[in-house]
Amino acid sequence: MDVHLRDLRYFLAIAEELNFTKAASRLFISQPALSKQIRQLEDGLRVRLFERDRRTVTLTAAGQALLPVARELLGTWDRGQREISAAVAAENAVLTLGLSTSVGRGLLRGARTRFAEQRPAWHLRMRQVNWDDATAGLAGGEVDVALVWLPIPQQQAFRVRVVATEPRWVALRTDHRLASRAEVAFAELLDEPFLALPPQAGPLRDHWLALDQRGGRPPRIGAVVSNAEETFAAVEEGSGVVLLAEGNAAIYQRPGITALPVTGLPASELAVAWRPDDQRPAVRDLVEALASAAR
Structure with a gap:
């Protein structure tokens, strides 16, 4: 049978995590969808790749044999994609910056100016990505650099530079x-309905719900929001309250909405993220431009 690279990527995630739930979170898909794809892969290969019970997931002999092959094939394909992207970027002199949040502080305007000074022949393109991908397109290779709030899923897979720390x-x-x-x-907000990021946002969803500061009390979820416009509408409708960074407070100051400081919470961190194997000087200059503009 012909095996899709997607199926090999799913297989590899489970083989490395040995946990279907963690693998599904890493892949930004639901666990039932992941299980279905693996069953189809096993049916096509006519082998069992995993032994699974209520507590553990282990590789079968067939799974162990497939693992190095899957790693090699996916590694070759990923290198090929990066080389293609680098060739296109070099030809078009374009860098794509992923954003999953509205950004205040004049940061983007300042970064554009500084990057243009360093790279006048280059064009900086912005791409808005919904919050179900907390890496703002970086994990899927859709962008070259991303401006993200920490923590993000699989953060150790990227290079990350914090550019702002805000209450x-x-x-x-x-x-x-x-x-x-x-x-x-914050203790006065514990019983309030909160607006939450999609579950796929993982640790970032937990951060904006301040899960670690609730003393074990589960949050009340008033609505799930995927982007800034949905958030504004949900607050205006009274669906819930939402935490945000101080630097974005001005964005929320609109008729019917107000923002105020919250005590009793650790600060939030805004960061620039990029792939560790992307050594292009233009990427380095964009990272520096964003850091400089944030300062």
């Missing part, structure tokens, strides 16, 4: 009981 604020409706306050303690 967390909360956005809520102007008729909310806390809206007139100068600041609010």
Whole structure:
């Protein structure tokens, strides 16, 4: 049978994680969809690749034989994709910056100016990516550099440079009981319905729900939002409150919405991320431009 590279990538993720749930999170797909694809791969190959019970996942002899082959094939294909991307970028002199958030602070304007000074022949293209991909397109190879909030899924797979550390604020409706306050303690928000990122955002979803500061109390989810516009609409409708970084507070200051500081929470971190094997000088200059503009 002909095996798709996607199926090999799914197989490799499970073989490395030995956990279907973690592998599905890493691949940004649901666990049932992943299980279905693996069953189809096993049916096509007419072998069992994994032994699975309620607690453990292990490779069968066939799975162990497939593992180095899958790694080699995927590694070759990934190198080929990077070489193609590098060739196209060199020809067109374009870098794509992934964004999964509205960015205040004048950061993008400043970064454009600084990058243009360093690379006048290059064009910087922005790509907005919904929050179900917290890497802003970097994991899928859709962008060259990404501006992300930490932590992101599989963060160790990328080079990451923190460019801003900011307190967390909360956005809520102007008729909310806390809206007139100068600041609010996070403990006062524990019973509020919160707007949440999609589950695929993994640790970043947990960060903006402040899961580690809830003392084990599960959050109330008022709505799941995939981008800034959905967030604005959900706050205006009263679906819930939402945490944000101080530097983005001005974006939320619109009719019907206010934002105020939250005490009792660790700061948020805005970072530039890129692939460790991307050594192009233009990528380095874009990273420096973003860091400089953030300062």
